Amino acid sequence: MSDIAPGAVLRGAVDLSTLRARAAQPAQAAGAASDGAPSGAVPSLVFDATDETFGQVLELSRSVPVVVDLWAEWCGPCKQLSPILEKVVAELGGRLVLAKVDVDANPQLAQGFRAQSIPMVVALIAGQPVPLFTGAVPEQQVREVFAQLLQLAAQHGVTGTVPVGDAPETDAEEPQLPPLHLEAFDAIEAGDYTRAVAAYERALAENPRDEDARAGLGQVRLLERIQGVDLQAARAAAAAAPTDIPAQFTVADLDLAGGHVEDAFDRLLDLFASLPGDERAPVRERLLELFGLIGTADPRVIRARGRLSSLLF
Known part of the structure; x- marks a missing residue:
């Protein structure tokens, strides 16, 4: 397999x-x-x-x-x-x-x-x-x-079950995803992140409180942004232009997707600190988006939020 x-x-x-x-x-x-x-x-x-x-x-x-x-x-x-x-x-x-x-x-x-x-x-x-x-x-x-x-x-053919004590067998059905969530999942499986983004956006338009759709949308947007990106080329471009916002965004996305969460946050916070006040808004918005992907209770998010607050005020 x-x-x-x-x-x-x-x-x-x-x-x-x-x-x-x-x-x-x-x-x-x-x-x-x-x-x-x-x-x-x-x-x-x-x-x-x-x-x-x-x-x-x-x-x-x-x-x-x-x-x-x-x-x-x-x-x-x-x-x-x-x-x-x-x-x-x-x-x-x-x-x-x-x-x-x-x-x-x-x-x-x-x-x-x-x-x-x-x-x-x-x-x-x-x-x-x-x-x-x-x-x-x-x-x-x-x-x-x-x-x-x-x-x-x-x-992948993994469909076995584990006996649950002496409890009687049940015919409980597999939990079903809402239609738009299922459409997004199928699109992701096919590598069609654009269609997945559209499905999650429609789900949020129907129900702005759908936090699962909001989380899914953030994840898929990240996957869409890094699809086909060459890591070494992206790092070289970012190193050559430390204040280039798109270049720094790309490497931060790659770091986050690869599990280097603190590196991603530090890169964007350093970028935020180096920019004039009137150019900082996109960086703050991207940081907030990435915070949402990791989770507000995560210690790394808490630390990064604290540093962002100190830079803001």
């Missing part, structure tokens, strides 16, 4: 190469049954994953999609998000499982997923990582992302 594209989510930099060797070890807690459903002692739909057991989680993902929640005890937004993830996973009745990773106790996994901020949520489908989102997000957005994830898993 070829690598799985992340679809409607931001393309994150995830490197599990150092952990894949563990997947070759005999799976004691999670394996694949002959009928394609996971077998073995999966304790529940929600379980802890560690550096030592992650090979088994990779194997499990060949049968059923695995959502990985990277968290820490000190992380306030993690405590807001985790109950939402557990609730939505439970409602799906075994079609997804949730592996919780304490980044403080499992440094190899934290490094492998390049968890620069938490909470960070990633999926595994057939052993391939699919970045989902960073930061605490609303329950409805979690539902939509998981609906997309199930569709993506089905496209």
Whole structure:
């Protein structure tokens, strides 16, 4: 199977190469049954994953999609998000499982997923990582992302389920995206970001309070801006013209999409500080847009907002 594209989510930099060797070890807690459903002692739909057991989680993902929640005890937004993830996973009745990773106790996994901020949520489908989102997000957005994830898993033949204790089987249908959201997702899968932007814009015109459409629009606009951009050429252009706004915007976009969030913010804040007052507005607007993509509770956003405020006043 070829690598799985992340679809409607931001393309994150995830490197599990150092952990894949563990997947070759005999799976004691999670394996694949002959009928394609996971077998073995999966304790529940929600379980802890560690550096030592992650090979088994990779194997499990060949049968059923695995959502990985990277968290820490000190992380306030993690405590807001985790109950939402557990609730939505439970409602799906075994079609997804949730592996919780304490980044403080499992440094190899934290490094492998390049968890620069938490909470960070990633999926595994057939052993391939699919970045989902960073930061605490609303329950409805979690539902939509998981609906997309199930569709993506089905496209790659990962349709197994995990038994849910002694609970009776249900015929619960897969959560359905609103029509315009589904149109946007299909367009993203086809690489047609212009059509996806138009779909999200129509969704917002119909319902200005649709925060999921607003978040999706920001993500797709970012993907549209960096599509086909040569990273080295963009960096060279930005280095040659430190106050060229479009050139600096391009590299900031590439940094953000590649997971270098602080680099993106610092670049734009430095640009903002170097410009005359009457030229700063576009930079402030782009910063606010990127803040929205990462999440207002993210420590990097909080720090960048503080610096922006000091530059404004």
